[in-house]
Amino acid sequence: MRTRMRRVADGRERGTRKIYRQMIFMERYGLIIGMALLLSVSICAYLLARQAARNVKRFREDQHESFLGGKKP
Amino acid sequence: MSRPDRGGGTSDKAVLHRFGYAQELLRDMGGFSNFAISFSIISILTGAVTLYGVGLNAGGPLVMGIGWPLVTFFVLFVAAAMAELASAIPTSGALYHWASFLGGPAWGWLTAWLNLIGLIAAIAGIDYGCAQFLTPLLGLPETPANFTVVFGVLLLSHAVLNHIGIRTVARLNDFSAWYHVAGVAIVVLALAFFAPKQPVAYLFTKTFTTVTDKPYWFAFLGGLLQAQWTYTGYDALAHTIEETHNARVSAPWGIYLSVAISGFFGYLMLAFVTLAVKDLGATSAAANPFIYIFEQALGSTFGRVVLWIVTLAMWFCGLSCVTSTSRMIFAFARDRGLPLSARWARVSKRWRTPAAAVWLAAALSFFLPCLILGLVALFPRRLDFSRLYPAVTGISTIGLYLSYGIPLLLKLRAIRRGVWTERANGPWNLGNWSVPVNVVAVIWIAFITVLFVLPPNELTGCVFAGTLGVMLAFYFLRVRGRFRGPLRQAKSQEDLLLLEQELEK
Numbered sequence: 001m002r003t004r005m006r007r008v009a010d011g012r013e014r015g016t017r018k019i020y021r022q023m024i025f026m027e028r029y030g031l032i033i034g035m036a037l038l039l040s041v042s043i044c045a046y047l048l049a050r051q052a053a054r055n056v057k058r059f060r061e062d063q064h065e066s067f068l069g070g071k072k073p
Numbered sequence: 074m075s076r077p078d079r080g081g082g083t084s085d086k087a088v089l090h091r092f093g094y095a096q097e098l099l100r101d102m103g104g105f106s107n108f109a110i111s112f113s114i115i116s117i118l119t120g121a122v123t124l125y126g127v128g129l130n131a132g133g134p135l136v137m138g139i140g141w142p143l144v145t146f147f148v149l150f151v152a153a154a155m156a157e158l159a160s161a162i163p164t165s166g167a168l169y170h171w172a173s174f175l176g177g178p179a180w181g182w183l184t185a186w187l188n189l190i191g192l193i194a195a196i197a198g199i200d201y202g203c204a205q206f207l208t209p210l211l212g213l214p215e216t217p218a219n220f221t222v223v224f225g226v227l228l229l230s231h232a233v234l235n236h237i238g239i240r241t242v243a244r245l246n247d248f249s250a251w252y253h254v255a256g257v258a259i260v261v262l263a264l265a266f267f268a269p270k271q272p273v274a275y276l277f278t279k280t281f282t283t284v285t286d287k288p289y290w291f292a293f294l295g296g297l298l299q300a301q302w303t304y305t306g307y308d309a310l311a312h313t314i315e316e317t318h319n320a321r322v323s324a325p326w327g328i329y330l331s332v333a334i335s336g337f338f339g340y341l342m343l344a345f346v347t348l349a350v351k352d353l354g355a356t357s358a359a360a361n362p363f364i365y366i367f368e369q370a371l372g373s374t375f376g377r378v379v380l381w382i383v384t385l386a387m388w389f390c391g392l393s394c395v396t397s398t399s400r401m402i403f404a405f406a407r408d409r410g411l412p413l414s415a416r417w418a419r420v421s422k423r424w425r426t427p428a429a430a431v432w433l434a435a436a437l438s439f440f441l442p443c444l445i446l447g448l449v450a451l452f453p454r455r456l457d458f459s460r461l462y463p464a465v466t467g468i469s470t471i472g473l474y475l476s477y478g479i480p481l482l483l484k485l486r487a488i489r490r491g492v493w494t495e496r497a498n499g500p501w502n503l504g505n506w507s508v509p510v511n512v513v514a515v516i517w518i519a520f521i522t523v524l525f526v527l528p529p530n531e532l533t534g535c536v537f538a539g540t541l542g543v544m545l546a547f548y549f550l551r552v553r554g555r556f557r558g559p560l561r562q563a564k565s566q567e568d569l570l571l572l573e574q575e576l577e578k
Contacts, residue, residue: 023280023289026135034139034277041146045333048153048510051503052329056322059500 085163085320092164093561094407095572098316098400099239099425104323106243107314109250111307111331113393116199117339118256118386120303123202124466125346125363131296132289133281133353137343140293144300145336147517151474152307152332154481154514156325157507159311160499163320166404167311170559171480175487178558179548184479185405186544188308191472192398195306196438198465199394200227203387210380217446225439227388231395232435238424239316242396249389256382257342268349268370276344281353284529294524301521302466303339305473307331309397312404325501398434403427408560441465467525467533468540478518481511 026033086096102110121141128136158171166173168188173181204224205215213219234241264270271279284292310327314320346363349370350356359365363383368376406417421428445465449456487493488508495504503510526534563569 026280027278030135030139030278031274034142037139037142037146041142041149041336044146045149045336048149048503048506049329049333051506052153052156052325052501055498055502055504056500059498059502 085318088163088321089315090566090569092162092170092559093563093569094164094315095562095569096315097420097425097573098165098403098427100316100318101240102243102313102317104317104319104327105250106247107310107317107323108327108331109246110243110313110393110396111310111327112253112335113246113249113389114195114306114309114397115304115331115335116253116386116390116393117303117335117342118253118383119199119202119390120305121299121339121343122363122383123387124299124302125343126357126359126361128296128299129281129347129353129362130283130357131298132293133357134276134279134347134350135281135293136296136299137347138276140297141300141340141343142336144297144304145332145340147513148301148304148332149329149336150510151477151481151514151517152329153503154484154507154511155308155311155477156328157498157502158480158484159314159328160321160325160501161497163314163324163499164404164559165312165315165400166408166559167308167314167401168476168480169401169405169410172483173558175480175483175493178556179553180479180483181558182410182548182552182556183544184476185401185410187472187479188401188476189398189405190540191305191469191474191476192394192401193434193437193441194465194469194472196228196391196394196398196434197441198469199387200224200231200391200438201442201465203227203384203391206380206384206387210377210384221443221446224442227391228395228435228439230388231392232431234392235395235399235431236421236424236426236428238426239313239396242392245389246393246396249386249393252389253386254338256386257338259382260342260379261345263371263375264345264349269351270348271350273348276347279353281357283357295527295529297521298467298470298525298530300339301474301525302470304332304335305470306394306397308473308477309393312397312400315400321499322501325499395431395434395438398438399427399431402430402433406430407562408558410556464530464533464536467530468537471522471525471533471537474518475522478515478522481518482515485511485515 085100089096128140132140155168159167162171162174164170166185169181169185172184201220201224204220204227207227208219208223209215211223213223234245280289282289282292284295307328310317310324310331314324317323346366349366351366351369356362356365356369364376364380367379402411402417403420405411406414408414411417417430417433418427419429420426442465484493485508498507526537563572
């Protein structure tokens with residue numbers, strides 16, 4: 001059983017049709033998906049940081065009150 | 074009102090006074106120290122290494138190549154959403170205070186306990202894991218008794234250092250941040266120059282799993298636990314916010330950047346390690362696949378060097394985790410949310426640290442693996458330590474992420490009801506992006522909570538459901554109506570200043 005698990009895992013023998021299809025799909029498109037994902041993460045991280053940095057700058061110029069009701073200094 | 078700080082709000086102390094709290098803890102951490110504490114808890118050298126085998130067995134190289142960035146992507150949303158709240162409500166109670174202000178004391182109480190359970194399980198998971206690595210390195214036999222003794226000594230070292238001052242811990246955390254970067258650099262450079270490598274496509278196209286009774290995608294999703302467990306504990310920054318200069322800007326940046334930088338260095342390390350795999354089957358079957366890869370690629374001596382690097386990283390990670398947990402206990406006890414609250418809220422006059430809370434955090438963390446070992450000794454035929462222990466990491470992940478998710482969900486509710494307006498935001502905010510970012514974060518947390526209790530992690534689900542049941546019973550029987558959420562320490566600013574003068578005497 002253990003040997004068969006390894007063989008399935010290695011892709012030499014596919015256990016079910018579902019496993020086979022998903023593995024083949026990743027083997028074909030994995031590189032594109034991976035690169036797109038890495039690019040998305042980088043862009044997303046940058047955009048979120050830029051948005052926050054802009055708002056920090058804006059906050060410095062226009063000081064806000066706390067929502068707890070503190071007065072404007 | 075005090076002079077404006079660099080964040081554009083009022084001074085840190087004045088902001089704390091607005092929330093009704095005196096500046097009891099020593100505010101001595103700079104922005105980098107604050108970032109370092111979260112970076113050390115995320116500790117890519119701890120989470121990614123100890124659970125490398127889990128990821129590899131579940132989905133093979135794809136879990137490293139695609140799984141890690143996928144989790145990073147969503148965790149960035151969670152971190153950004155939490156950073157916004159930290160900037161708006163900069164108190165040590167953090168998640169628990171956010172939930173209390175946004176949803177009332179019941180939500181606050183639930184969040185606090187979930188966070189506490191997650192943090193205690195995290196310390197136990199990290200330090201016991203460290204003991205399992207350190208015991209053989211010290212030449213001691215690998216028995217449960219030896220693991221427990223080494224675990225106790227590690228916890229003791231963390232408690233002592235946290236007791237004697239935030240300054241010492243901050244310096245160690247600063248060093249830890251550079252240590253992690255250097256550790257990753259050693260691993261990456263050694264593999265890049267001296268190890269044989271697979272082609273880059275191997276990371277994205279090589280499907281592998283040892284799970285044969287479920288579809289590949291399901292096994293792959295289970296492997297995400299590796300990355301998700303690594304990305305826990307970054308709320309530490311929010312817990313130490315009362316000890317941070319320019320807290321409303323430094324702490325949110327720290328939360329966000331600790332995740333982003335860990336994501337980058339973690340990916341770099343995992344990519345090079347995975348590309349150095351020679352025999353996938355043999356690697357996945359090894360006791361520690363990460364170390365096995367080094368032994369195969371660079372020899373056993375270098376494998377031992379990496380083992381030492383990882384063990385020390387785990388020690389740093391445990392140290393930061395005790396800091397974070399003790400601040401959480403301190404804040405919750407300050408608001409009388411714990412049994413014997415007055416005792417746990419005491420601050421050491423000499424060191425200006427929550428000394429009692431530090432020792433409670435260490436004691437509870439020591440108790441958890443001892444309880445598991447005791448149960449295994451009582452029911453040796455029914456229970457298996459090797460199965461029970463991974464459940465601790467699952468409980469830690471779910472407990473922490475649920476405690477992150479509750480305030481985010483409550484904030485969305487408050488925005489919808491018009492209670493939370495733009496004026497409630499702190500300096501670090503996402504403006505119009507806030508709602509979509511919070512929505513994505515909440516959906517991701519809900520998804521992983523369900524995912525990590527599905528088979529083969531059903532044990533985690535059972536233990537967590539049991540704990541939650543006990544907590545809710547305790548709440549309805551003993552706490553409901555008595556616990557009022559965050560309490561102001563004094564009615565006026567003059568009284569708060571008096572409290573601070575008392576401590577400075």
